[in-house]
Amino acid sequence: MATINDNYLKLKAGYLFPEIARRVNAFTEANPDAKVIRLGIGDVTEPLPAACRQAMIQAVEEMGSRDTFRGYGPEQGYGWLREKIAAYDFQARGCEIDSSEIFISDGSKCDCGNILDIFGSNNSIAVTDPVYPVYVDTNVMAGHTGEVNEKGEYGGLVYLPISAENNFTAEIPTQPIDLIYLCFPNNPTGATATKEHLQAWVNYARANGSLILFDAAYEAFITDPTLPHSIYEIAGARDCAIEFRSFSKNAGFTGTRCALTVVPKTLTAKAKDGSDVPVWQLWNRRQSTKFNGVSYIVQRGAEAVYSEAGQAQIKALIDFYMENARIIREQLTAAGIQVYGGVNAPYVWVKTPHGLSSWEFFDKLLHTVNVVGTPGAGFGAAGEGYFRISAFNSRENVVEAMRRITEKFRAS
Numbered sequence: 001m002a003t004i005n006d007n008y009l010k011l012k013a014g015y016l017f018p019e020i021a022r023r024v025n026a027f028t029e030a031n032p033d034a035k036v037i038r039l040g041i042g043d044v045t046e047p048l049p050a051a052c053r054q055a056m057i058q059a060v061e062e063m064g065s066r067d068t069f070r071g072y073g074p075e076q077g078y079g080w081l082r083e084k085i086a087a088y089d090f091q092a093r094g095c096e097i098d099s100s101e102i103f104i105s106d107g108s109k110c111d112c113g114n115i116l117d118i119f120g121s122n123n124s125i126a127v128t129d130p131v132y133p134v135y136v137d138t139n140v141m142a143g144h145t146g147e148v149n150e151k152g153e154y155g156g157l158v159y160l161p162i163s164a165e166n167n168f169t170a171e172i173p174t175q176p177i178d179l180i181y182l183c184f185p186n187n188p189t190g191a192t193a194t195k196e197h198l199q200a201w202v203n204y205a206r207a208n209g210s211l212i213l214f215d216a217a218y219e220a221f222i223t224d225p226t227l228p229h230s231i232y233e234i235a236g237a238r239d240c241a242i243e244f245r246s247f248s249k250n251a252g253f254t255g256t257r258c259a260l261t262v263v264p265k266t267l268t269a270k271a272k273d274g275s276d277v278p279v280w281q282l283w284n285r286r287q288s289t290k291f292n293g294v295s296y297i298v299q300r301g302a303e304a305v306y307s308e309a310g311q312a313q314i315k316a317l318i319d320f321y322m323e324n325a326r327i328i329r330e331q332l333t334a335a336g337i338q339v340y341g342g343v344n345a346p347y348v349w350v351k352t353p354h355g356l357s358s359w360e361f362f363d364k365l366l367h368t369v370n371v372v373g374t375p376g377a378g379f380g381a382a383g384e385g386y387f388r389i390s391a392f393n394s395r396e397n398v399v400e401a402m403r404r405i406t407e408k409f410r411a412s
Contacts, residue, residue, distance in 0.1 A: 007143045012152060016133050016378035017041050020362075027366055037401040038372040039328075039389045042187070042347070044252045046320060046394075048301070049313035052251060055304035059297040070296045075288045077104025077260070081299045084306040085260060089245070095232035101264050101280065103287055104294050104302075108217050108246040108259040112181075113138035114290075115213065115242065115261070118282040119269070123178035126158040128170045130188055130376060130383030132215070135181045151381040161382045162189065164340065168349070169197055176208040182231075183215040185222060188379045188388040189349040190341015192227050198234045205240035211269060211279075212241040217259075220250035220318055222344045238264040242279070249321075249346065249392070251305050251314050258294055258302045321346050324398045325391035331402035332389075335409045346391040349376070353409060361387050369404035 020040050028036060047053075062068035076082070082099040090097035105111050112134055121143055127135050136154065139145055146155025153159055158177055160170035168191030170182075182201065184193040205212050212231065219229040231237045243262040247253035263283045268276040304310045329342040338351035350373070352361040358375035365371045376386030391398070 005141070005143075007141055007145075010140050010145065010147055010154070011137060012148060016374070019378070020372065020374065023362070024366065024372055031370075034370045036366075036370045036372060037393070037397045037404075039391075039393055039398070039401055040372045040374045042249070042390050042392055043254050044249060044317075044321075044392050045397075046252060046317055048252050048256065049305070049310055049317065051304040051307050051310035051313055052253075052301040055307075056297050056301040059300035063297070073293045073296055073299070075291055075293045076284065077102065077293065078296070078299050078303075081303045082260075084303055088306050090230060090232060090262070093229060093233055095230050096238065097232055097262055097264070101262055103261045103263065103283065104299060105259050105261060105287075105291070106257040106294055107248070108215065108244040108261070109134055111244050111259065111261045112213065112215060113141075114286070115283070116142045116144070117286050117290075118279065119179060119211075120272075124158060124176070125156070125179045125181075126160055126173060126177040127181045127380075128162050128183070128186075129153075129159040129381060130162065130379030130386070131181070132183055132187045133379065135213075136380075152377070153381055159380070159382075162186075162191070163382060164351075167191060168340065169193055172200055172204050177210055179211055179213060180205065181213045181215070183217075185218040185345035186341075187215075187218065187345075188347055188374065188376065188383070189386075190343070190345035190347040191349075192222065192224070192344045194226070195228050195234060198228060198231055198237075202231070202234045202236045202240060206236050209270070210240060211267070212237075214241050214243045216243055217246045218249060218345050219245065220314070221322060221346050223322070224344055227344060232262070232264075238266050240267070242267070247302050247305065250318060251302070251310075252317060253298075253302070256298055256301065258298050320395070321391045324393065324395065327398055327402060328389055328391060331406050335406040337409060342391065348389045348391070350387040350389055352376075352385050352387050358384055358387055365405065369401075369408050371401045371404055 082102040085102050086097055086099040148154050162168040162170050168189040214231040231241045246259040263280045265280045267279045269279050271277050325342040325346055328348045329339050332339050337353050340349040342348035358377035362375045374388040376383030
């Protein structure tokens, strides 16, 4: 008889966003005339940049001729895209990253989970709390955790609380940790990390033989010139960090799917016999075995991000969403609601008013003003009492949602 991976049974009842969808669907079925505005999931709404669309159209045309048709591409990604990424995103910021250290994929969410394939099951693992749920759930699926407790914390994980008291940047652990997940700009809190803070993490990782899994999916939204966009701007990071990036939010590729992972060739991890093994070698083997690469058409669209027109168009997209974030932040503040983030990140982290729990605030917004956000408790125990609002939506919807919320809470 076939058996299952029992680790899946340890997962909480539902992944956060499907649970939100379930509640919203139940409400809309019961209230078909309600005009619900969704500011929960971080999905983009604005069209793909014209430069990307045109490049994809041209690539489709190429697929119609035997002379320019392409079948299987390189699993690591086409060299012409990786070279552009290396030059524009890393070398231009002083990072010593070569194109051969870049792997193109269909999503940084996928890579954050898939990277666990190449690491052992006996690693100690640290995550911030609150945290992007994928980091936790993929470790549960891989069998790296114990059972979940009443607070939603899994045995075997080290939780690093982040809150307003520590500016939503975790304190360096006192004990050695093997794998550490960091996300800046942070999802869900919108917090950013200074070079000094990241240098402290790199120093810790090098001193303890730790490896940092650095999620930089929102780096394009950083406007403060003093803040780092990549962990490789930090001295020593090549020896202790893997970085994940995505075209989803800066160029609107959530439905098109293209991302990248950087694995420096100088990065090593220990085998059971104590020898040092290049992580690049293992990740390359994993990708070559389990992944056939991102389509040629999509990669041509991603390459166009680095054209002169593409750079101007994605800047306009980022500016659009950050103006949404400004509206959300300022309107909620004016209504007397405490907010964080939304300055160098597209998320606004809201302190729930009147002592409401995260899910109580979710239900109150849904049922009274027909606005959807994301309960902070869904990101971890330390997220209780907070709420995430996404700037990814049309200007019309953002303005209307803030009108509804502020009128409701000014009157209450």
